[in-house]
Amino acid sequence: MATPAKRPRAAGPGGGEPDCDAVAGFLRWCARVGLQLSPKVAVSRQGTVAGYGMLARESVQPGELLFAVPRAALLAPHTCAIGSLLERERGALQSQSGWVPLLLALLHELQAPASLWSPYFALWPELGRLEHPMFCPSVRSLELYHQLVAVVMAYSFQEPLEEEEEEKEPNSPLMVPAADILNHLAKHNANLEYSADYLRMVATQPIPKGHEIFNTYGQMANWQLMHMYGFVEPYPDNTDDTADIQMVTVREAALQGTKDEAERLLLWERWDFLCKLEMVGEEGAFVIGREEVLTQEELATTLKVLCMPAEEFQEYKDEDGWDEDEKEEDNLTITNIPSLNISWRRLLRDSVLLTLQTYATDLKTEQDLLTNKEVYAKLSWREQQALQVRYGQKMILHHLLELTS
Incomplete structure (x- = not known):
């Protein structure tokens, strides 16, 4: 999705596509309602990653106004006819x-x-x-x-x-007419700003001539993009992609390491205490990004409590968890995973392996599908998008495996 856009036949202020009545009509409407399009941008179907998009007719610098939408042109309950x-x-x-x-x-x-x-x-x-x-x-x-x-x-x-x-x-x-024409990219180059009279789309980085202008729909993993918008960013474009490890999966991995009934009962006591601290829940998940652990406090506390010696757990439990000033700082980041206590790393690794078992196919199968262009082309759009979601998640999980080895 992040490849430079082709040179299109574009419609914009001062020019038009005779074969694209919808775009021409929209541009006339913009002029009528006071929606100001910069002469440096164009609305087009060609050279965009999906459907209609907006392209740079000329090079654009950071801070330049791409378009401004007057509030009267917004379609909202208070502006409609009813x-x-x-x-x-x-x-x-x-x-x-x-x-x-x-x-x-x-x-x-x-x-x-x-x-x-x-x-x-x-x-x-x-x-x-x-x-x-x-x-x-x-x-x-x-x-x-x-x-x-x-x-x-x-x-x-x-x-x-x-x-x-x-x-x-x-x-x-x-x-917001015009703003919703822009496609999404994690590494976007424009951002919508709000003011009393107008909503303004402003460039956030240099945009070369002929390249597509991208907004952001927020920091969203591929599964969220698929759920909300019906598309994903192919790996490795989505820097906001994540993979989930279900909290109960970590509990299951910890239970696998118990040797007898007494250890299992103690493990359940630890889990119940984590629930009391609101660090875990039956429906919750630990969220792992490509560059950070988004639920680092919950995951660090869970690994600590499930792995600490029995005497230390009793002290921890008696204190209802150590005070912030007294406990060590648990800054669980992707980069410091290899330096974690070996018992933490082992539990995290076992949890990742159990998570990978929940997928119907392994990483190599996904890689083979993605690299075989003929086979990939035969998949439906939805199958292709689902494949990209799974592949991105598995790449994150396999990276975790490497870090916990």
Whole structure:
């Protein structure tokens, strides 16, 4: 995905694609609603990693404005044609996600022939061809509503709120024309900034002429990208990728090392104490990134408690865990794993091996599929994306194996 974009036939201010009415209509709409596109950028289907994207017509430097979207052009419950109705029924439409008002706004505007946002909708992906996992089942009801849920999940934005504002009510999502055209990359080169009157997309690093402009959808592992957006970044592009080790898997690995019933009972006592400390849970997972342990406190405490001598555990338990000022600093990072206590490394290694056993195929099988272009090409899009998810996770887990050897 990170390869430089091809030179496209692009549409932008001052130029157009005669064979792309949707883009031309969208650009006219931008001018009409005051959405300011830099002359250095272009909207195009060609030279992009997926669907429509935005390309640099000229070299762009960090800090340069790529486009600015006036708040009146945002598609939100309060800007749509039924905004007054949605506001009147606000109490009945409350939900944990805060999505319902926007979904109803989209349902209305998408089916209204004279909608202000019709030229914007023309750039949307075909709703019937969305690749999100929620559409894998062949039977579904409320089809349009479900499709719009996927659109909101994949293309909406949530404006950052102050902490006290977040406590009052959920932060409702909104649709940001132009911003949702940008594709995602972990190593993105643009970022959306919020102000009172406009939302501005600004370059964060140099963008050479002809290269694609990428936003970020957040620090997301491939499984999260697949769940939320229906795509992944091929290994090794996604620097935010992670692999999970289920917390109960570490418990299972520790139980395998017990020699008798007394040791097993003590292990269960240690586990129950970790639950009391809220370091572990039956449904939880330790999250391992490519460059860091995202749950380092939980994993370090779990390894310590499960591996410490019995006398030390009793002291630790009596103190309800040592005070922060008294205990040693457990800074569990990827780089210091080889220097961990041998019992910690052994337990971590056994946990990784058990995790790898949960996959139906091994790493070599995945590598063979990825390197055999003919076989890979025969896989469906969903099979290819699932393969990339598994492969990235296994690469992280195998790296852990090397570090714990």
